Amino acid sequence: MQRNFALDCFRALAIMLVFTGHSILAAGSPTLLAPLQLGGTGVDLFFVLSGWLIGNQLLIEKQKFGNIEIPRFWVRRWMRTMPAYYAVLSVTVMQLFLTKEDFVLPVAHFFFLQNYLGDLSVFYVSWSLSVEEQFYLFIAPLFVFTLKLSKRYQILVLITLFLSPSIFRYLDFYTSLNETHVRLDCCAMGVLLAYIKHYRAELWDLMQRNITVFFAASIFLYLFFYVARYNPQWGINDPNKLFLSILFGLWIIWSDKTTYSTKSKWAKIVMHISTRSYAMYLLHVDSLALLKKLGLADNFLTFYVLALLLTLLLSECLYRAVELPFMNSRSRFKFSKSRNTSARSTRHTSTL
DSSP states (O other), X not given: OOBOHHHHHHHHHHHHHHHHHHHHHHTTOXXXXXXXXXXXXXXXXXXXXXXXXXXXXXXXXXXXXXXXXXXXXXXXXXXXXXXXXXXXXXXXXXXHHHHOTTOOOOGGGGGTOTTTTSOTTSSTTHHHHHHHHHHHHHHHHHHHHHTTSOHHHXXXXXXXXXXXXXXXXXXXXXXXXTSGGGSOHHHHHHHHHHHHHHHOHHHHHHHHHTHXXXXXXXXXXXXXXXXXXXXXXXXXXXXXXXXXXXXXXXHHHHHTTOOOOOOSHHHHHHHHHHHTHHHHHHHHHHHHHHHHHTTOOSSHHHHHHHHHHHHHHHHHHHIIIIIHHHHHHGGGSTTTSOOOOOXXXXXXXXXX
């Protein structure tokens, strides 16, 4: 399926926001930079992108073939996400085994249950990968069930999915905000938008009509929260997950209407970061930890640049040695081969 460069821009932005936030934290959260740790919301942007891309993939398959092959979907997702994850997890476990006297095998991490059962002091950023993998497990069956209902109930099911995390949070029905049932706002927003695009064309056209104005307003609002962090006397809290899902949802609507050339030098840089963003997410914390251990965190700019370069280098190795071979291997097996689900109206996909 054809790529949408605007989505690649958002993916590159998401990983850079997360990287910047964690870099500042690793450097001791200096006062001047601490408010920029709001960049951790890049994870929420990743979730919206994931919901949108997966939702579109499944709905295009349904429209073209009349059904959704759930096992094929799962296998293709696992071959895309799990090899790199297990490669990094294995190195992490080996390092802990060799350096920690009180080493305990993080069993939950091997089953993507660490956001509920595991010790997140080990490979902390993997909590979001648990959310993603658990999302993949139920979203295809949910679509299979939902699309058998009348259109009135279809939209009701997806709106319920979208609002349920807020309800669970309001009721304090959680022990950690890393748990999937209270972090699905953004994934559900992406799925809901994909459904509206494919099954509620009139509503989608209406949403896109003045989207440039709303997109500009959403950028302003997002930046405003950074400014508010620098001015705590205003008493403005960080945006909650529901608000972020709506904010980033506007970016998705705008991106579906937008085309950019990918031939410039800057576009190539964006594409490089976007395609390696998963590997960067897996490895950036280790890069930061290593440089900090070497005593290079005193000068933040130097620390940031060196950590970014090291992350890019390690990510390139992981991408070429693990991610790419496994992605390419999907076409070699009958059970993981694509059903060729591209549709003539689709230009919103990425590396799935």
